[in-house]
Amino acid sequence: MMRAILTLILTCCTLLTQAAPPQLLLDIARFRNEDKAVKGGIVEIYATVSGQSLTYMRRAPKMFQAAATVTIEIIRADGSAIYQETVTLKPPVLRDTTAAIKNPISFQKRILVPDGTYTVRGQVRDQYRSGNSSVVDIPLMVQTTSAKPILSDVVLLAKPASRSASDPNNFIRSGFSLTRTPGGLYARGMDKLYFYSELYNAPADQSLSLRYRARTVGGTKDAASGTGSVNGLAGRPTPIVGELDLSKLPAGEYVLTVEIRNSKSQVLSTQTARLRHTPADYAPAGAVMPR
Structure with missing residues (x-):
């Protein structure tokens, strides 16, 4: 009984400490497209979600895991998107949510982008805390001529x-x-x-x-x-x-x-x-x- 009470208290404390919006890092790198017959450049988007900023839920005895939904878009100046993708990221399972270190989880994508000016937008949602999300915008210019x-x-x-x-x-x-x-x-x-x-x-x-x-x-x-x-x-x-x-x-x-x-x-x-x-x-x- 006491163990169950302690587990409940631990879980509640974990939820309270994870109330801040999830943290998303976007690293962008532009490369020349090696296929000269195709105009544009290669844009590498590397999205990283901090494991510290997510809510960990109990999945089994001594097993806790978080999950984040990440949406990446490349948006033209007129607001239309030339690329959009949503992925679900899950950090490694933890046996104890009080662990000081919670490793990040990353997603990388290579996209062929025509020359021009854009905005790379990343949005991350904590799957285990409704309404807990954050958005990151980064300007992007592709010029390969x-x-x-x-x-x-x-x-x-x-x-x-x-x-x-x-x-x-x-x-x-x-x-x-x-x-x-x-x-x-x-x-x-x-x-x-x-x-x-x-x-x-x-x-x-x-x-x-x-x-x-x-x-x-x-x-x-x-x-x-x-x-x-x-x-x-x-x-x-x-x-x-x-x-x-x-x-x-x-x-x-x-x-x-x-x-x-x-x-x-x-x-x-x-x-x-x-x-x-x-x-x-x-x-x-x-x-x-x-x-």
């Missing part, structure tokens, strides 16, 4: 881009398996930043210089920097990868700048990405794909 060397968006990674063999999935580009860090967050235990990008229209068979640096938002001095080299590939994207040591960086928000230079040290293309370094906070083991 440039014939000059140009970098794609920079994807921030939790692990090095790897060429290890695995089944094809949405996390692989140019043969690299990519493990994103949602929202550009680098927390406790994540002492290195890894990134991936693609260079288009690169001068074929020429050695190019890769330079990258992290600065505080609005800062003028490098907090961390790195260099490398890459050979331009003819007729296909040139993968760009790198890493930075974050272990000595103070907590805060930073801007990562990636530059490609030619043999005369002239800048061919530059791209930036924003990140958060919070070494005092725990970083979950990593988002997992929906089952």
Whole structure:
């Protein structure tokens, strides 16, 4: 009897602490479409729902699980949608809802989008709390007609881009398996930043210089920097990868700048990405794909 009462109290406390709207992160990356016969670009949408922000319900003795419904739309300026999809995400089952760490759950989609200006809209609903939802809007511009060397968006990674063999999935580009860090967050235990990008229209068979640096938002001095080299590939994207040591960086928000230079040290293309370094906070083991 006492155990049943304690379970009821625990469940009620859990419901009360999860009353805040569910948290949704949207990471957007634009890439060149490799099929030149088709106009437009590839937009990767990576949606992550925080496990901490969801309501966990008892499914069996010592088994609790949450569920979120995520709707992703790409909307034209006139309000019409060129893409819409709704998925249900379920984090891993917990034996104890008082656990401090509740891993996030993620959903990734690649969509062919014509050149133009759009809004990417994500809406998340907590399936176990009626009316508990939140909406995130991100502006999007797709422009793929440039014939000059140009970098794609920079994807921030939790692990090095790897060429290890695995089944094809949405996390692989140019043969690299990519493990994103949602929202550009680098927390406790994540002492290195890894990134991936693609260079288009690169001068074929020429050695190019890769330079990258992290600065505080609005800062003028490098907090961390790195260099490398890459050979331009003819007729296909040139993968760009790198890493930075974050272990000595103070907590805060930073801007990562990636530059490609030619043999005369002239800048061919530059791209930036924003990140958060919070070494005092725990970083979950990593988002997992929906089952």
